[in-house]
Amino acid sequence: MHAAIRPQPGIMEIAPYEGGKAKLAGRAEVLKLSSNENPLGPAPAALAALRAAAPDLHRYPSPDHAELRAAIAAAHGLDAERVICGCGSDEIISFLCQAYAGPGDEVLYSRYGFLMYPISARAAGATPVAAPEDGRRASVDALLAAANARTRLVFLANPNNPTGTMITSQEVERLAANLPEQALLVLDGAYAEYVEDFDGGLSLIERRENVVMTRTLSKIHGLGGLRVGWGYGPAHVIDVLNRIRGPFNLSGLQQQIALAALSDWSHVERSREANAAARRLLTDGLRGLGVGVDESHGNFVLARFAGPKAAAAIDAALQADGILVRAMGGYGLPEALRITVGLEGDCRRVVDTVGRALGAAR
Numbered sequence: 001m002h003a004a005i006r007p008q009p010g011i012m013e014i015a016p017y018e019g020g021k022a023k024l025a026g027r028a029e030v031l032k033l034s035s036n037e038n039p040l041g042p043a044p045a046a047l048a049a050l051r052a053a054a055p056d057l058h059r060y061p062s063p064d065h066a067e068l069r070a071a072i073a074a075a076h077g078l079d080a081e082r083v084i085c086g087c088g089s090d091e092i093i094s095f096l097c098q099a100y101a102g103p104g105d106e107v108l109y110s111r112y113g114f115l116m117y118p119i120s121a122r123a124a125g126a127t128p129v130a131a132p133e134d135g136r137r138a139s140v141d142a143l144l145a146a147a148n149a150r151t152r153l154v155f156l157a158n159p160n161n162p163t164g165t166m167i168t169s170q171e172v173e174r175l176a177a178n179l180p181e182q183a184l185l186v187l188d189g190a191y192a193e194y195v196e197d198f199d200g201g202l203s204l205i206e207r208r209e210n211v212v213m214t215r216t217l218s219k220i221h222g223l224g225g226l227r228v229g230w231g232y233g234p235a236h237v238i239d240v241l242n243r244i245r246g247p248f249n250l251s252g253l254q255q256q257i258a259l260a261a262l263s264d265w266s267h268v269e270r271s272r273e274a275n276a277a278a279r280r281l282l283t284d285g286l287r288g289l290g291v292g293v294d295e296s297h298g299n300f301v302l303a304r305f306a307g308p309k310a311a312a313a314i315d316a317a318l319q320a321d322g323i324l325v326r327a328m329g330g331y332g333l334p335e336a337l338r339i340t341v342g343l344e345g346d347c348r349r350v351v352d353t354v355g356r357a358l359g360a361a362r
């Protein structure tokens with residue numbers, strides 16, 4: 001750090017986010033299961049929109065995202081006026097922290113919650129506070145016990161990344177109903193579409209003034225590289241967030257491609273079904289080898305091994321076979337690897353490699 005030119009308090013406490021590995025030295029092709037990407041890729045309509053939108057690159061994009069917000073609202077049964085679009089839902093998370101939390105304030109999340117929560121909290125100068133979990137599942141009792149007069153935001157991913165677990169709508173409602181009055185509950189629904197007949201907490205938002213939701217096109221829509229996410233909440237919150245959102249935070253390309261993706265719901269259905277079948281295969285295959293795997297509700301599983309050394313050895317064996325998964329030391333789960341659900345053949349490859357590596361270790 002420079003002696004005189006210093007950043008705001010809290011910034012230097014941020015451990016830079018480490019994304020999933022994408023490359024292996026000396027290997028042209030890898031099986032990338034490290035970032036929860038949809039193995040089916042984006043809908044064909046999204047790729048067609050990319051080509052169609054290219055000639056307009058000299059134009060500034062729509063600053064209010066009206067068309068995209070209308071499409072999101074229509075797809076999910078929402079009020080378009082209370083939708084806000086961001087450069088990934090990460091940007092919405094960052095807006096929330098900037099707008100509602102600062103020095104002296106606390107941002108609460110559950111122990112194995114998504115790492116962007118503490119990172120964004122610190123970037124805003126606030127103090128992240130992790131509440132203990134019940135096993136690897138968010139505990140409403142622990143979150144409520146940790147909430148106090150300084151708590152401004154409470155983040156809950158449901159289903160959660162990296163554990164894959166979720167809590168019931170009744171539990172979420174109990175959390176919302178019992179938080180201190182100045183605290184806003186943020187329901188991160190990055191994986192909501194992977195759960196059948198689940199609204200991500202929407203009905204709660206319509207009934208309460210202290211709940212917002214973040215969603216993304218990065219996961220089930222297969223558009224992690226596009227960077228489009230959105231938020232939905234009460235009018236008072238969306239009004240606040242729009243005041244700090246840059247007018248051109250989404251390019252025209254992003255908006256047009258996202259619009260096209262939202263027009264093809266069959267791709268979402270197909271992705272959900274393929275994921276459920278492959279996740280079953282991966283979960284059962286790993287369990288059959290004696291690996292600990294909680295039932296996951298997302299497009300990944302958290303595989304737990306005998307200890308940090310065993311997990312590192314399995315990670316190395318997977319890499320030797322050209323397979324990239326996510327090490328979980330940064331989340332405080334060094335004995336675990338998070339494995340994205342690929343195609344069924346990909347899942348078989350993972351199970352085979354893990355089986356061979358465990359066999360060799362015995």
Ligand SMILES: *Cc1c(COP(=O)(O)O)cnc(C)c1O
Pocket residue numbers: 036087088089090091114157160161188190215216217218219224227228229
């Ligand atoms: C992947 C993910 C996100 C968001 O990603 P964006 O690509 O920024 O939309 C948000 N929350 C959780 C829990 C995630 O796993």
